[in-house]
Amino acid sequence: xxxxxxxxxxxxxxxxxxxxxxxxxxxxxxxxxxxxxxxxxxxxxxxxxxxxxxxxxxxxxxxxxxxxxxxxxxxxxxxxxxxxxxxxxxxxxxxxxxxxxxxxxxxxxxxxxxxxxxxxxxxxxxxxxxxxxxxxxxxxxxxxxxxxxxxxxxxxxxxxxxxxx
Amino acid sequence: xxxxxxxxxxxxxxxxxxxxxxxxxxxxxxxxxxxxxxxxxxxxxxxxxxxxxxxxxxxxxxxxxxxxxxxxxxxxxxxxxxxxxxxxxxxxxxxxxxxxxxxxxxxxxxxxxxxxxxxxxxxxxxxxxxxxxxxxxxxxxxxxxxxxxxxxxxxxxxxxxxxxxxxxxxxxxxxxxxxxxxxxxxxxxxxxxxxxxxxxxxxxxxxxxxxxxxxxxxxxxxxxxxxxxxxxxxxxxxxxxxxxxxxxxxxxxxxxxxxxxxxxxxxxxxxxxxxxxxxxxxxxxxxxxxxxxxxxxxxxxxxxxxxxxxxxxxxxxxxxxxxxxxxxxxxxxxxxxxxxxxxxxxxxxxxxxxxxxxxxxxxxxxxxxxxxxxxxxxxxxxxxxxxxxxxxxxxxxxxxxxxxxxxxxxxxxxxxxxxxxxxxxxxxxxxxxxxxxxxxxxxxxxxxxxxxxxxxxxxxxxxxxxxxxxxxxxxxxxxxxxxxxxxxxxxxxxxxxxxxxxxxxxxxxx
Amino acid sequence: xxxxxxxxxxxxxxxxxxxxxxxxxxxxxxxxxxxxxxxxxxxxxxxxxxxxxxxxxxxxxxxxxxxxxxxxxxxxxxxxxxxxxxxxxxxxxxxxxxxxxxxxxxxxxxxxxxxxxxxxxxxxxxxxxxxxxxxxxxxxxxxxxxxxxxxxxxxxxxxxxxxxxxxxxxxxxxxxxxxxxxxxxxxxxxxxxxxxxxxxxxxxxxxxxxxxxxxxxxxxxxxxxxxxxxxxxxxxxxxxxxxxxxxxxxxxxxxxxxxxxxxxxxxxxxxxxxxxxxxxxxxxxxxxxxxxxxxxxxxxxxxxxxxxxxxxxxxxxxxxxxxx
Numbered sequence: 001x002x003x004x005x006x007x008x009x010x011x012x013x014x015x016x017x018x019x020x021x022x023x024x025x026x027x028x029x030x031x032x033x034x035x036x037x038x039x040x041x042x043x044x045x046x047x048x049x050x051x052x053x054x055x056x057x058x059x060x061x062x063x064x065x066x067x068x069x070x071x072x073x074x075x076x077x078x079x080x081x082x083x084x085x086x087x088x089x090x091x092x093x094x095x096x097x098x099x100x101x102x103x104x105x106x107x108x109x110x111x112x113x114x115x116x117x118x119x120x121x122x123x124x125x126x127x128x129x130x131x132x133x134x135x136x137x138x139x140x141x142x143x144x145x146x147x148x149x150x151x152x153x154x155x156x157x158x159x160x161x162x163x164x165x
Numbered sequence: 166x167x168x169x170x171x172x173x174x175x176x177x178x179x180x181x182x183x184x185x186x187x188x189x190x191x192x193x194x195x196x197x198x199x200x201x202x203x204x205x206x207x208x209x210x211x212x213x214x215x216x217x218x219x220x221x222x223x224x225x226x227x228x229x230x231x232x233x234x235x236x237x238x239x240x241x242x243x244x245x246x247x248x249x250x251x252x253x254x255x256x257x258x259x260x261x262x263x264x265x266x267x268x269x270x271x272x273x274x275x276x277x278x279x280x281x282x283x284x285x286x287x288x289x290x291x292x293x294x295x296x297x298x299x300x301x302x303x304x305x306x307x308x309x310x311x312x313x314x315x316x317x318x319x320x321x322x323x324x325x326x327x328x329x330x331x332x333x334x335x336x337x338x339x340x341x342x343x344x345x346x347x348x349x350x351x352x353x354x355x356x357x358x359x360x361x362x363x364x365x366x367x368x369x370x371x372x373x374x375x376x377x378x379x380x381x382x383x384x385x386x387x388x389x390x391x392x393x394x395x396x397x398x399x400x401x402x403x404x405x406x407x408x409x410x411x412x413x414x415x416x417x418x419x420x421x422x423x424x425x426x427x428x429x430x431x432x433x434x435x436x437x438x439x440x441x442x443x444x445x446x447x448x449x450x451x452x453x454x455x456x457x458x459x460x461x462x463x464x465x466x467x468x469x470x471x472x473x474x475x476x477x478x479x480x481x482x483x484x485x486x487x488x489x490x491x492x493x494x495x496x497x498x499x500x501x502x503x504x505x506x507x508x509x510x511x512x513x514x515x516x517x518x519x520x521x522x523x524x525x526x527x528x529x530x531x532x533x534x535x536x537x538x539x540x541x542x543x544x545x546x547x548x549x550x551x552x553x554x555x556x557x558x559x560x561x562x563x564x565x566x567x568x569x570x571x572x573x574x575x576x577x578x579x580x581x582x583x584x585x586x587x588x589x590x591x592x593x594x595x596x597x598x599x600x601x602x603x604x605x606x607x608x609x610x611x612x613x614x615x616x617x618x619x620x621x622x623x624x625x626x627x628x629x630x631x632x633x634x635x636x637x638x639x640x641x642x643x644x645x646x647x648x649x650x651x652x653x654x655x656x657x658x659x660x661x662x663x664x665x666x667x668x669x670x671x672x673x674x675x
Numbered sequence: 676x677x678x679x680x681x682x683x684x685x686x687x688x689x690x691x692x693x694x695x696x697x698x699x700x701x702x703x704x705x706x707x708x709x710x711x712x713x714x715x716x717x718x719x720x721x722x723x724x725x726x727x728x729x730x731x732x733x734x735x736x737x738x739x740x741x742x743x744x745x746x747x748x749x750x751x752x753x754x755x756x757x758x759x760x761x762x763x764x765x766x767x768x769x770x771x772x773x774x775x776x777x778x779x780x781x782x783x784x785x786x787x788x789x790x791x792x793x794x795x796x797x798x799x800x801x802x803x804x805x806x807x808x809x810x811x812x813x814x815x816x817x818x819x820x821x822x823x824x825x826x827x828x829x830x831x832x833x834x835x836x837x838x839x840x841x842x843x844x845x846x847x848x849x850x851x852x853x854x855x856x857x858x859x860x861x862x863x864x865x866x867x868x869x870x871x872x873x874x875x876x877x878x879x880x881x882x883x884x885x886x887x888x889x890x891x892x893x894x895x896x897x898x899x900x901x902x903x904x905x906x907x908x909x910x911x912x913x914x915x916x917x918x919x920x921x922x923x924x925x926x927x928x929x930x931x932x933x934x935x936x937x938x939x940x941x942x943x944x945x946x947x948x949x950x951x952x953x954x955x956x957x958x959x960x961x962x963x964x965x966x967x968x969x970x971x972x973x974x975x976x977x978x979x980x981x982x983x984x985x986x987x988x989x990x991x992x993x994x995x996x997x998x999x
Contacts, residue, residue, distance in 0.1 A: 060609075124559035
C-alpha cells in the first residue's frame, strides 16, 4: 500500500492568477473532436472504402472517424452535465513559448544552431520578470555554448554551429 | 542444466574486462543521451554505432544493448522530472512519476523506477535465457489477425491509462488512431490528409507528438506556477529510499509488470508500448492502492517501468532468432550484426552461442551497472529540480527543438511540434489526456496494417479473426473487458456523484 | 521540349568537359579537410546505411578522409536527394542514393523538386543486388513453369517490402510478363513479410535473393527465379528469369552522387578513392554478404546509367499503378 496521504495535500499552494473559473472548454473540446471526426469520415469516403477483400485507403479513417463521432457526442454530454473547473489560460507564457519555438525553427537552418538557441532562450524567458535582459542574455549564451559542446562536439550531430562562417 | 552452463559461459565472456568496460560505456552514454528530450534510444544507438565497427561482435552488441536500455531508463528520468516522455512507454511512467516529483518525491520515484527497471530486466533476462526458442515460436505463430487482436486489446488497455475516466480515455485513443493515418498509405501508396505538404508524406514522428503534447504544453503551463526549488525536494539520501511500506508495495507490481512485459516484448513491432499499457491497466485494476492511481503512487510508477524494461530485453528474441526487428533500434542492431557478417535468424542460437549467451549475460551485468550508476545519480537528477524554473524552462524548450530537429534534420518538424504543442496546451487546460492519444497514435497504423493484411490474406473473409485460436481468445478477452467496463461505469454512476471524481483529478495538474 | 533539348545540350557539354578533364588519373586520397557528410535515404540499419557506414569507416582509416553518415529518410528518398541538390558542390556533401530517388521517383511522383540527371553530379556507382521470387516448399512448386500453372488457376498472395518498393515492382513485372494476377500484400520492409511467410500465412514473397540463402538451404523456402541478368555466384542453383525466357531484370543499385557542379578534378578524385575502398577485399566480402555485386564505373558512366535507368523503370512503375 502506498503511504501517500491524499493527492491534494502536500501540493504547493495554488499560485496566484489561477482562480478557477467555469468554462466551456470541455464542450468546445467535444465539438472540436466531432469536427475532426467529420473531416476523417468524409475524407475517408473520398479516399475510397474498398471492399472487405481489399480494404480501401479510406476505410480505416472512416471507421475510426465514425467511432470518434459517437464518442465525441458522449463526451460533450458528459462535459455539459458535470461542469468542469479549469485554470484560465496563461496567454503570455503561451505566446512566449510559441515565439521561441518559431524563432528556433526559422533560424536553425539559416543562421546555425548557436544563434538559434541564443535567440530562442531569450524569447522563451520573456514571461519571467525576475531576470534582467542582461541575465537573459547570459543565460542564452551559456545554454547555446553548452548546446554547441554537447550536440556538435560530443554527440557529433550533423548541425552547423554557425552558417556562413 | 544446459541453460545454466551456457549462461555461465556467457557470463565469462561478459566479465572479460574489455566487455565489462564497453557495457559500462554503453549504459553510461545511453543514460545521459536518453535524458535529453526528444533524443531517445534510437538516436543514441545510431550515434554510438560507428564506434562499434572497431569492436568484435559480442562487445559491440553488449555495448549497443547497454546504450539501448540505458537510454530507455534515461527517458524515464526526463519524464518523471519534467514530464517530457519520448516514448509511449515513458509517457505511462510519467503519469505517476511526474506527480510524485511535484510532491517533492522525485527521489523516491527515480529509486522505484531504477528498482523496477532492474527487476523487470531480470525477469526479461530469465525469460530470454529459458524460453527464447519457445517465444520465437510464439512470435512465429502470430499471423496478422492475431496481431490485430493483440493491438485491439492494447488499445482498450490504453484507454485506462488516463486520469480523466474511461470515456475520455477511449476518445483520445480513437483520436490518436485517426491522426496516425496521416501520411502515405502503406497498402496503396496513396496520400492521406497530408494537405499537400510533402513532409507529411511519411506521417508525423512519434517524438514530435510526444514532445508537443507533453513537453511544450507542460512548459507553458508551468512557467507561472512552477518556481523550481519552491517544491522542496527531499535531497538527502535517506529520502530516496522508499518507505518500508512502499518497498513491500513494489514487489508484486514489478513481478506482474515484468511478466507481462516479457511476453509482449517478444511480439515484434508492438511489444513495448502494449506491454507498458496493459501492465499499467492491469495494475490499476488489481492493486490495493488502485484508487490513488494517477496521483503519484509507487506501484504505478514501477509497473510500466518493469514491463518496459523486461520487454526491452525480450525484444531481442525476435530480433536475433527471427531477424525481425521489433523496433527501429532493433533494426539497427540487425544492421550492426550484418556488418560482422552475422545474419540474425533461427541459426544464430546454434552458430553464435557466445554472442547470444554473452548478450543474455550482459543484461545481468548491464542492469547491475545501470542500478549502480543511477542510485548515486539520483541525487544529481533531483537537484536539477532545485534549479529555478526560470533557468530551466528556456533550456528545456531549446532541447526539445534540437531533439525534434535531429529526427530528420528538418525544421518542418519543429513547426509541427509547435502546432501540436499549442493543441496540447489547450488539451491540458481542459483535461483531455495526452497519454492515451499517444498510445492510439502509435498503435493505430500497426492496427490498420494488420487488419488490411489479415483481410487480404483471408481473401476478404472477416471470420478469420474468430477462426484463429489466438485472435479468437484475445478478442473474447477484449469483449469481456469492454462489457465489464461498461457495467462498472453504469454502476459507478448510480452510486457516486460524478463531481467527486472531478475534484480528485485536479491534483497532478495543479 | 525546348527545355529538355537545352538540358541534353548541357549534359553533353558536361560529358565532353569530363572526357577532357586532365584529372582522369587522379590518385585516391582525401579530397577535403572538412568531414564529408554521406547522406543516406534510409533510417539507420538498412543495407544502404551499412554501405555508407562501411564507406565512411574505410575513407577515414585508409585515406584519412573523415566522413560522417547523415540519415535523412523520407518520401521515398526524395527528401534526401532534394536536400543534397541544394548543398554546396564542394564534395563535402554526398548522397548514397539508389533507384528510389533517381529512377523511381521521377516516374512515380507528379513532380519532384530536383532533376535526377542534371541536377546532380553522379560520382561513383557502387553495386547492385537482385531480388528473387520465393514460394512455400509445401506448395510443391519447383520451377517457374510450375509456378505459372499454379497461379493461373489460383491467384497467390505475395509479400513485398512496401508499395513502390523494388520487390513490389518486380512482382507486378512478373505478373504482367506471365499474364497472371497475384494478390499483393505490402509490408514495411522485407523481414516482417518473411516472418508471415515462415508463419505460413503468406504464400510467396519477393526479396533480395542472397539475403535469404539460409532459408533456401534450410528448405524453408523455394527460390523460383532471380531478377538479375546472370546468376548470382552465391546462389548458383537459382535460375534467372531471363534464362527461362522472361526478360525481367530488376536490380536494386546503389551509388554515390553529389550536388550538381562539383568540379571534375574533385569528382574523379572522389571516384578513384571510392573505387579504391570497394576494391579492398574486406569491403568486398562485406558487400558480397549483403548480396551486392560491385562494378567499377566512372562518373560519366554512372551518369549515363542513371539516365538510362529512368527509361528502363518507367513502364514497370506505371504497371504497378503507383504513379501519381
